[in-house]
Amino acid sequence: MSAELKGFPAAPGLARGPSLCWDQHPLKIPRFTTSDSKAEIKRLEGVRQQAGEFLTGLVGSNRGRGTLLIAFGFFTLLFGLIRMIAGSAYIKDERQTLVDVRFRLLRMRGLVNFLVGVLLIAVGVLLIVMRG
Helix, strand or coil: CCCCCCCCCCCCCCCCCCCCCCCCCCCCCCCCCCCCHHHHHHHHHHHHHHHHHHHHHHHCCHHHHHHHHHHHHHHHHHHHHHHHHCCCCCCHHHCCHHHHHHHHHHHHHHHHHHHHHHHHHHHHHHHHHHCC
16 A cells, blocks of 8 residues: 655655554634633732742742752753763764864763762752751
8 A cells, every 4th residue: 555645754765664644633722701801810810929939939948949959960960971872973984083082072071961960969859858
Protein backbone atom coordinates (compact mmCIF):
# COMPACT_ATOMS: atom_id res chain seq x y z
CA MET A 1 0.00 0.00 0.00
CA SER A 2 1.33 3.44 -0.90
CA ALA A 3 0.21 6.87 0.19
CA GLU A 4 1.44 10.39 -0.42
CA LEU A 5 2.10 12.30 2.78
CA LYS A 6 1.99 16.07 2.94
CA GLY A 7 3.73 18.26 5.46
CA PHE A 8 7.20 19.38 6.46
CA PRO A 9 10.06 16.87 6.54
CA ALA A 10 12.06 16.56 9.75
CA ALA A 11 15.21 15.94 7.71
CA PRO A 12 16.00 15.74 4.02
CA GLY A 13 16.46 12.34 2.39
CA LEU A 14 14.78 8.99 2.22
CA ALA A 15 13.54 7.17 5.29
CA ARG A 16 12.27 3.63 5.76
CA GLY A 17 10.07 2.52 8.59
CA PRO A 18 6.57 2.80 9.96
CA SER A 19 4.74 6.05 9.41
CA LEU A 20 2.44 7.48 12.03
CA CYS A 21 -0.35 9.87 11.17
CA TRP A 22 -1.50 12.36 13.74
CA ASP A 23 -5.27 12.55 13.81
CA GLN A 24 -6.03 16.20 13.21
CA HIS A 25 -9.50 16.71 14.60
CA PRO A 26 -10.34 20.36 15.05
CA LEU A 27 -9.65 21.57 18.55
CA LYS A 28 -12.84 22.38 20.40
CA ILE A 29 -12.46 25.28 22.80
CA PRO A 30 -15.45 25.78 25.06
CA ARG A 31 -16.78 29.31 25.29
CA PHE A 32 -18.39 30.61 28.45
CA THR A 33 -20.32 33.76 29.08
CA THR A 34 -21.06 35.49 32.35
CA SER A 35 -23.80 37.79 33.37
CA ASP A 36 -21.57 39.79 35.72
CA SER A 37 -18.22 40.54 34.07
CA LYS A 38 -17.14 42.99 36.78
CA ALA A 39 -17.45 40.24 39.43
CA GLU A 40 -15.39 37.88 37.26
CA ILE A 41 -12.65 40.49 36.82
CA LYS A 42 -12.64 41.12 40.58
CA ARG A 43 -12.38 37.37 41.23
CA LEU A 44 -9.48 37.08 38.74
CA GLU A 45 -7.62 39.96 40.43
CA GLY A 46 -8.11 38.28 43.82
CA VAL A 47 -6.68 34.99 42.57
CA ARG A 48 -3.71 36.79 40.99
CA GLN A 49 -3.07 38.54 44.30
CA GLN A 50 -3.17 35.22 46.18
CA ALA A 51 -0.79 33.59 43.68
CA GLY A 52 1.64 36.51 43.99
CA GLU A 53 1.59 36.28 47.79
CA PHE A 54 2.15 32.52 47.63
CA LEU A 55 5.17 32.88 45.32
CA THR A 56 6.62 35.70 47.40
CA GLY A 57 6.26 33.59 50.53
CA LEU A 58 7.82 30.59 48.80
CA VAL A 59 10.89 32.50 47.69
CA GLY A 60 11.17 34.09 51.12
CA SER A 61 11.48 30.70 52.87
CA ASN A 62 14.29 28.16 53.05
CA ARG A 63 11.99 25.54 51.54
CA GLY A 64 11.31 27.74 48.53
CA ARG A 65 14.97 28.69 48.09
CA GLY A 66 15.92 25.03 48.43
CA THR A 67 13.41 23.98 45.80
CA LEU A 68 14.72 26.62 43.39
CA LEU A 69 18.33 25.56 44.03
CA ILE A 70 17.48 21.90 43.44
CA ALA A 71 15.74 22.71 40.15
CA PHE A 72 18.57 24.97 38.94
CA GLY A 73 21.17 22.45 40.15
CA PHE A 74 19.45 19.61 38.31
CA PHE A 75 19.50 21.46 35.00
CA THR A 76 23.10 22.60 35.53
CA LEU A 77 24.09 19.02 36.30
CA LEU A 78 22.24 17.76 33.22
CA PHE A 79 23.91 20.38 31.03
CA GLY A 80 27.30 19.33 32.39
CA LEU A 81 26.61 15.66 31.65
CA ILE A 82 25.59 16.49 28.10
CA ARG A 83 28.80 18.47 27.61
CA MET A 84 30.91 15.59 28.94
CA ILE A 85 29.15 12.84 26.99
CA ALA A 86 28.85 14.61 23.62
CA GLY A 87 31.50 13.46 21.21
CA SER A 88 33.43 15.57 18.76
CA ALA A 89 31.67 15.91 15.43
CA TYR A 90 34.90 15.38 13.54
CA ILE A 91 36.09 11.97 12.35
CA LYS A 92 39.32 11.01 14.12
CA ASP A 93 41.34 11.22 10.88
CA GLU A 94 40.04 14.74 10.15
CA ARG A 95 40.56 16.23 13.62
CA GLN A 96 42.97 19.05 14.08
CA THR A 97 45.00 19.54 17.24
CA LEU A 98 43.43 22.93 17.96
CA VAL A 99 39.90 21.51 17.60
CA ASP A 100 40.78 18.56 19.83
CA VAL A 101 42.23 20.78 22.57
CA ARG A 102 39.19 23.05 22.44
CA PHE A 103 36.88 20.04 22.65
CA ARG A 104 38.69 18.70 25.72
CA LEU A 105 38.47 22.10 27.40
CA LEU A 106 34.71 22.05 26.78
CA ARG A 107 34.60 18.67 28.48
CA MET A 108 36.35 20.22 31.49
CA ARG A 109 33.65 22.91 31.59
CA GLY A 110 31.11 20.10 31.49
CA LEU A 111 32.74 18.61 34.58
CA VAL A 112 32.58 22.02 36.27
CA ASN A 113 28.86 22.29 35.37
CA PHE A 114 28.30 18.81 36.77
CA LEU A 115 30.05 19.61 40.06
CA VAL A 116 28.26 22.95 40.45
CA GLY A 117 24.95 21.18 39.82
CA VAL A 118 25.69 18.60 42.52
CA LEU A 119 26.65 21.39 44.94
CA LEU A 120 23.45 23.35 44.22
CA ILE A 121 21.31 20.25 44.75
CA ALA A 122 23.08 19.50 48.05
CA VAL A 123 22.60 23.07 49.32
CA GLY A 124 18.96 23.00 48.20
CA VAL A 125 18.33 19.77 50.12
CA LEU A 126 20.00 21.25 53.21
CA LEU A 127 17.80 24.35 53.02
CA ILE A 128 14.67 22.21 52.79
CA VAL A 129 15.75 19.99 55.69
CA MET A 130 16.55 23.02 57.89
CA ARG A 131 12.83 24.01 57.76
CA GLY A 132 13.23 27.72 58.23
